[in-house]
Amino acid sequence: MPTMTYSRNDFFKLLGTSLSEEQLSLLLCRVKAELETFGDNIVVKFNDTNLPWIWSVEGLVCVLKGLLGLEKGLPLVSVKSGSKNIIAEKISGRPFIAGFCAAGVVSENLLIQLVQLQEKFCDAYGRKRSKIAVGIYSAEKISFPVRYSFFDGSTKFVALNGTLMGLSEILEKHPKGKEYAHIVHGWKKFPLLVDNQNNVLSFPPIINSEHSGRVVPGISSLFFEATGTDEQGVMLACAIFAFALFQRGFELESVVTIYPDKQIVAPDFTPRSVQLDMGLVESVLGLGLSEPSVKGLLEKLRYDSSKMVVPAMRHDIMHSVDVVEDVAIAYGYENITPEKLALYTKGATSNEQYFGDDVRLFLAGCGFQEVFSPYLTSKKLLFDMMNCAASPLVEIDQFYSESYSVVRNSILPVLLEFLAGNKHVDYPQRVFEEGLVCVRSPEIVDYRNVAFVSAHSTASLTEMRQVLDFLFKSIGMTYSVEELANDSCIPGRCGSVFVKNHRIGFFGELHPKVLENFKLDVPVSVAELNISLLHELSNSR
Amino acid sequence: MDVALSLHPLERKVLPFVVVSKTVEEICKTASLQHAEVVRAVQWLASKKLVSLKEKTDFVLALSDKGSRIKELPEKTISRLVASKAVSLAEISHIEGGDAALGILRQRGLIVIKDSMVSSVGKTENFFPEEQFLKKLPFSPSSDEDKSIALSLKRRGLVREDSKTIVTVLISDEGRKVLKKGFGELVDSLTVQMIKDGSWKGKNFRAYDIKSIVPRLFGGKFQPYKRFLDRVRQQFIALGFKEMSGPLVESDFWDMDALFMPQFHSARDIHEAYYVRNAAPAKVESAVMKRVKEAHEKGIMGSRGWQYKFDPEMSCRHLLRTQGTACSARMLASPHLEVPGKYFAIARCFRYDVIDTTHLPDFNQVEGFVVDKALGLKHLFGLLQDFAKNFANAEDIRIVPGYFPFTEPSAELFAKHPSMGWIELGGAGLFRPEVIGSLAQKDVRAIAWGLGVDRLGMFNLGMSDIRDLFSRDLSYLRNARVI
Structure with missing residues (x-):
């Protein structure tokens, strides 16, 4: 279960209002999170491992604003259609890649938050990078298009915090190489992300390059990519990070991944359709809620209830029963009166x-x-x-x-x-x-x-x-x-x-x-x- | 109660001697009794107020270890050495206690020290009062001269002071009355013979001190935490729950897949769960495997599923049960499932964990489910309220949203602990339609719940370290409260 640390000032500035420790603690319960520390920093532990969107301070604040009644409905995100491309070879074992660019001011706090999100997302949701890994780069140093292709183990580049080394050598000697070598264990060739000038961006999912993969405060243009074994997960990663940057005033520019057989565009904020089953709402909750009041409650959790869609980052909704839980959360568990079980059964052991x-x-x-x-x-x-x-x-x-x-x-x-x-x-x-x-x-x-x-x-x-x-x-x-x-x-x-x-x-x-x-x-x-x-x-x- | 009747044989022996003797030592001699016997007897007599005791501490001087090591007084040794010729200080420093002796000799004007050489002034002195003093040891100095020598020898570490407590016993008026009246014949132990021949009749029995401390007995009894678990079991049975069981070594299938946990879930990392070395694949019935596979891959019951390729081989790996819910999964899929029904299991579970005060690789979970046609969130809350009252005696509870891959909606239960604040007691939720659909295949709802029973046990038994639940300390177990 990921634990995130946020700057308290930054958190309340984004939220637009201030809360006491008790108020914040109770509010976080409603998003299945626990307030661990409330000082200059706020430390939050998330129990829902299937909703990484709200691990980012920007995503969390977006949902909390809804629950507090400060905002409602679908959060708006705009993306400029870009002309930059990732050309993806067929990389068996890690076939999916997507990315986007973002222009804006990278402050020290933002960078700390991005790096933290990157670590926790790759660890807890990306299964320690084996399912998904993400990379963040200084876009100014990249000459597009970038290529995602296989290279020999002898191919050399300067890895972040390293010297000029071959790929196999990185896996043996670089600390990150040793830590993640098991993901590409037994591979004959290794994936690299290389730009048009043949500069290496990174060796996914192991390590970034020193050339463009070192991101420092003050730069104004970022390239972000995610690779993995699951296309949805890769797209989710792009959406989560792009959403966070957009909330920070960055201008998003889409990037097209060109596979041999298809093309995809990231980030994709197309809202996801979900089903509202009023019969299920009533049979599970028994609160006698009307459809308009249920829809009003869902707006608090950032649904667009007229179209019954949720933000693109809500990959956790698989069944209409998930919508029912959102209704209950928005209504407040504390407002639901417990009912005694009147069920006669005979107790026994073996x-x-x-x-x-x-x-x-x-x-x-x-x-x-x-x-x-x-x-x-x-x-x-x-x-x-x-x-x-x-x-x-x-x-x-x-x-x-x-x-x-x-x-x-x-x-x-x-x-x-x-x-x-x-x-x-x-x-x-x-x-x-x-x-x-x-x-x-x-x-x-x-x-x-x-x-x-x-x-x-x-x-x-x-x-x-x-x-x-x-x-x-x-x-x-x-x-x-x-x-x-x-x-x-x-x-x-x-x-x-x-x-x-x-x-x-x-x-x-x-x-x-x-x-x-x-x-x-x-x-x-x-x-x-x-x-x-x-x-x-x-x-x- | 006549006090004479309660006198122990030892007390009866000692009391007459108190009139003539004063100290415990004297009583020992005159009564020919062991010191320990007399001490016990006079203490008992004193507690009955038949005698009073006065304690006086005397100091006795005795040779110290250093004092016993030296063969003669160092000043005597030095005077002999320097009698004929001057001797260097270095040579004298080899004599134990020589430095202090030099000071004394010089003070008495018997030697002079010049240019690190010690020489006699011509007078030879053979009489040293200290030497006489040491010969008298051990004794308690009384004259002023002896007292001053004692002080100096003590400073030099040649003698030490031992304290000795002298107990003086004085008979009380009550004691005199008892003695005067005489003890009469008392029966100490009732024997089989006396019962048979009736010889006890007309005799008095010695009264025992019923408040005295007795030797300890360690009876056989239950282990405190095991007893706590017995009670938990009894309570569930009383609430109408049936106990389920399941194997310690489970398949990935029943432990996780059947519970709609995707195969890419981090709970399956080798550093989260304990997989079994060299185990043949688990046998899982193909029909239920097929339904679970479908639920994961594309969803059933209106779910879109996890949308990945489910691997049946991975599903058949053997691991040590990570959660008690595996028992519920088996029960839900069993042809013996009763609807309505209430089930519980007290399950040993295993997780890869560093051992500390709150984590063990081996732990216990109490979990189960309630199944019926129509159950909802309100019933789930009602059940949690009941549990908090039953198992933690908690009225003040908080139910908040929770997350479990196999339930929706999900909730967590907290109870207010008088000193520790809000404590998590357990979690619950309605089994997801994907779980019900692939396992029970019936139009039912089921409330799944789990309680952190180890933590409840720790609170109940007043422990702060989870390892104490499996205490390895026999003294603790023998002396522990079990109920």
């Missing part, structure tokens, strides 16, 4: 849940303290520490930390790790945990397991058998045991638990080697049962 809860009750009754743990853990804990061979697990492909890199397939190691962290606490220590484990055999299955351990100077197998006897009596089932060879336990002091010929768990006395691994100084007896299986078998008790 029998397995009840079964598991009963097992927890019996174990607490035996004096075991319940523990609740994260499900993510490490192979080291599950196998190495337990002195046992590795088995297939659900492993995370790109993990943040080795300690949280697999889903546990057993609870017991987690409990032992718990004991190891509590050596200073009074013994005897008896703890248990009931919860999910994930087994891969090879299909991935979740089971509800329970594990319990007893640690004290005379902990023994007998204790585990006693608990098992009590547990099975309490759930009205019988079990049998078979000797089990398990590397975590002392040979001859470990057994499998069988119910109706199904192995549902094991118990034993931990091998001193395992105790050593966990640096535990007392004997520990352990058991773990698969409650999902046990529950299934209990159905035929």
Whole structure:
């Protein structure tokens, strides 16, 4: 979710009125944004990742003016038809490009805002430039038309904050090159934007050139372009930036992209048609609003309600239900009276849940303290520490930390790790945990397991058998045991638990080697049962 | 209550000796009891006002570590050395405590120091009062002379002062009365034999001090946060909700695609969700996959969709469930869906996150939906109002517009916390027509909702660090409030 910082003076100057912190905070809620800071700067966090238009201070102010009743209806934007062109080759992998020119004064604040918008838009909406990336240039240094075509990796130019380097070299050495190299990974040729004098504008989506791609305050003519994998997104980027510049008094001049098979003109401010479904408005909102009052409300959100069109930047409206939400927002959620649900339904949970809860009750009754743990853990804990061979697990492909890199397939190691962290606490220590484990055999299955351990100077197998006897009596089932060879336990002091010929768990006395691994100084007896299986078998008790 | 009846056997033993002896030490000797036993007994007696205790702190001098190290008084060593010839200061500086000794010898006119050489003035002195003093240790100096020597030796670090508390026990009038009356026969423990043969009859039982501190017991009990989740579950069931479940390892399809989240959505970045290594593609029923694909690509139910090419292969990737709503998606598409119906799930979810006081890669979500023929925004607000009251005991709430890819309209619920201001409790919305159309395929509306249950749990249990929900501290768990 993007967070934007605006100058407070600039913000209120654009808005044309001043608001208190409380007023602004409530107003921002209506555009799904939160006021994070209210000082010399205003910091706003946007929750709607699908409406980047209002991330620009100019777009945000346009909508807020509507909600405040200062302006209404479609905001007007005029674009001078230009004769400059982008000649686009067929660039597979990043086929779309559009751009425009703008003439006006680039102040320091405006430049800060443009760069911020560029970063947040490319990050949050452009999926870190992989879907859309935008470039801003000093138009005075460009000789049109510009060409968007493929070049060899050996092609050299001076990248922003760099020296003369080949494209492949930029990907390896330049900080931005390294950061975004994955987007063009495996490509045989790379896209460049080059002007009529063969000066490189940029290497989209990686880096601008030092020649025309360095934009400084004081220049008066900008060229803007967006490249990407999605034509609508590229056009949206142009519209958002052009709208922002227009609000700042810039004169916009369109640029035509000439593809081998078609031409498109940007920026395109043709309003988008949407559907007003009055039946849906009433059935969703139940406010008894008339069509004129609904249309009046939509005007506040900058609709032209006579033609039922919205600004070109509103790509978020996909269905008439989106229009309904706009009606509700303009009406004000705070003005809608909640209604109690009068719906009779019978509540329930699964029998397995009840079964598991009963097992927890019996174990607490035996004096075991319940523990609740994260499900993510490490192979080291599950196998190495337990002195046992590795088995297939659900492993995370790109993990943040080795300690949280697999889903546990057993609870017991987690409990032992718990004991190891509590050596200073009074013994005897008896703890248990009931919860999910994930087994891969090879299909991935979740089971509800329970594990319990007893640690004290005379902990023994007998204790585990006693608990098992009590547990099975309490759930009205019988079990049998078979000797089990398990590397975590002392040979001859470990057994499998069988119910109706199904192995549902094991118990034993931990091998001193395992105790050593966990640096535990007392004997520990352990058991773990698969409650999902046990529950299934209990159905035929 | 006769105070004599409440006397512990130790108290009964000690009380008669108090009349003849005064200090705890004396009582130990005369009564042949351990020091700890007498201390306990006189404290109990004092609390019953049968005796009074007077404490006096005495100071006793003893050799310090430095004092024990030196074999003789340094001034004696120096006088011996310089008796026959002059000795350099450097040589004397090797003697421990030599510097201070030089000062004393010079003060007494026994040596002279010239050109860094120490020589005797001819008088030999063998008597040093300090030496006699050290021999008497440990003791408590009383004469003025001893006191002044003590001060000087203390300054030189050769002796140290130990404090010792002497407890004097004085019997009270009440104590004398008890003694005079005699204790009579008291039964200390009731035995099985006494019950069987009735020998307890006509006897007095010693009364216990019911206020005394007893050894601690750690019973088995539930983990506090797990118990909180149990209660949340009970409340939902009481409100008529059915619990749903779903796999921890989900497909992209149920976790995101079915919820109308476009495949280019940033939630699918490898640094947002945990994808499973080397997993075979998930199996998704082709009919529902086809409907979801269509909803994404060109829209259904009057939607224009996301307008991109949907990739079924991407949809079959396995990942750890990122949101509990995956359970709702499965339920909506299930032939067992009941209309009207109310559903909830307490779901473990996973997200790529840096671990800190508010983030864990492993967290819990409570989410669900209410489905019926005609549901609207007012019902959604009513439901949120109910939740705030039920789960956060909050009356003062704020419902504001929200954004979720799978709901429209969407709302967020905030409640006023007495000390922390406005707190986000959860989010909700009406499932988008694209979701209902591709999954439920019925003419219904559904209110989807989710609560930040970990945060609710933290408030309920008075925690400020989310990691405490999964506390690794046995002491905490043993002593924790569970209800």
